[in-house]
Amino acid sequence: MLMIPIDTGNKAIKTENFEFHSGITALESMPGENEEALMFQDKYYRLSHERNVYLPDKTLDDRYYLLTLFAIAKELEKLRQSRPFIPGELISMDLVVGLPPLYYRSQYKKFRDYFYREGRLVHCAYMGRSYRLTFSNVYVHMQTYAAYLYLAKELKLSTYPKVLMIDIGGYTLDYMLLEKGMILWNYTDSTGKGVISMYQRVNKGIREKFDLDLKENDIDSVLKEESCMYGEAIRKRVVEIVTEHVEEILGMFRECGIDLRSAMTIFVGGGSILLSKIIETVWKRYDGEYYVVNDSKVNVHGYRKKYLFDKKMQ
Structure with missing residues (x-):
């Protein structure tokens, strides 16, 4: 099972191979050739060098969902170097995200549902390459404690x-x-x-x-x-x-x-x-x-x- 962990921070989005600002803007028209852009639900988006305004609840709108799709697309492009995808292939994965300790217990279910969306098929395109995605499951772990677990032995x-x-x-x-x-x-x-x-x-x-x-x-x-x-x-x-x-x-x-x-x-x-x-x-x-x-x-x-x-x- 493919698994992608993502840290959806207020300032930056982080994956195992990438880090970029938590900023996204909608495009008024089709992006230019080779422009880093994401298409989702017939709209185009690109990353911004400046973060979006802080959201106390990241599930209030789609910006963190879109930023996460960007992160997934970047990781899939990286993965293509060792594991080519067949055009039109359904890519199933587990998504792993996190919440701060204070909000973990109260927001766990809401945060999971925000990304899982009943496991529906997700159609998107990154830099002109189409993807068909589905989340088998979404796991929400606790920030800071996750860092402790990773560092404990080292x-x-x-x-x-x-x-x-x-x-x-x-x-x-x-x-x-x-x-x-x-x-x-x-x-x-x-x-x-x-x-x-x-x-x-x-x-x-x-x-x-x-x-x-x-x-x-x-x-x-x-x-x-x-x-x-x-x-x-x-x-x-x-x-x-x-x-x-x-x-x-x-x-x-x-x-x-x-x-x-x-x-x-x-x-x-x-x-x-x-x-x-x-x-x-x-x-x-x-x-x-x-x-x-x-x-x-x-x-x-x-x-x-x-x-x-x-x-x-x-």
Whole structure:
């Protein structure tokens, strides 16, 4: 059975082989030759370099369904290199997606139904190539915990009495405290302190001082210390504001009753990678041990690992 795991993030969509912004726009006319576009229900769509506006409930419209079809099509194109598809072939697959810990139990069924759609046949075309798809099943796993499962052996997490997982994503910052591999639910939550709130905070601070609007990609460039057109004063202020944001994030755990000295802290997610240098600076005031995982797809890898384990146990 073909299985495709996808992380449908607020800032980025991630598969095992691809990562792209969670932005999609409808085309008014047929796309040009070789233009990366998706046709679904007689309409054409293309990806945007800027993410769509944050949705508190991703099932409110079709944008995340369409983004997922894009992700599937990209993976199928990659798969063609080793497994050619017959024209008109019905491609059956299991789809694996995820939800933040806070929303997992309450939104599991709704999120699954949003993608499954009673297993109906899906007709779509990607860059002019037609696909007939059907989902045999849709599995919804828990973000952050999936990352823990994937990293546990590699980082020898079982050797630590407690592990604090901090997953910094687009909108959400999820954290999960585990003791001997068991989730401590009183110390597990999803907050709105992801990088999108940080972008808003930086932009407000830069507007107030420099009367300048920064794009999210501009802020990323400053944090990655890439060359950009902005002067030292602006870059310095961006770093100051982001540092304040990270200070508040780490300070939040003390208020939640989590002592960073008593657990091995693992930072995962694209936001953690982006903020890794700031985290290193701020962490100096703490005595605990931490590690930033330089792989934005750990949840996707975790979805696959959990799926295969569950299949083996059936």
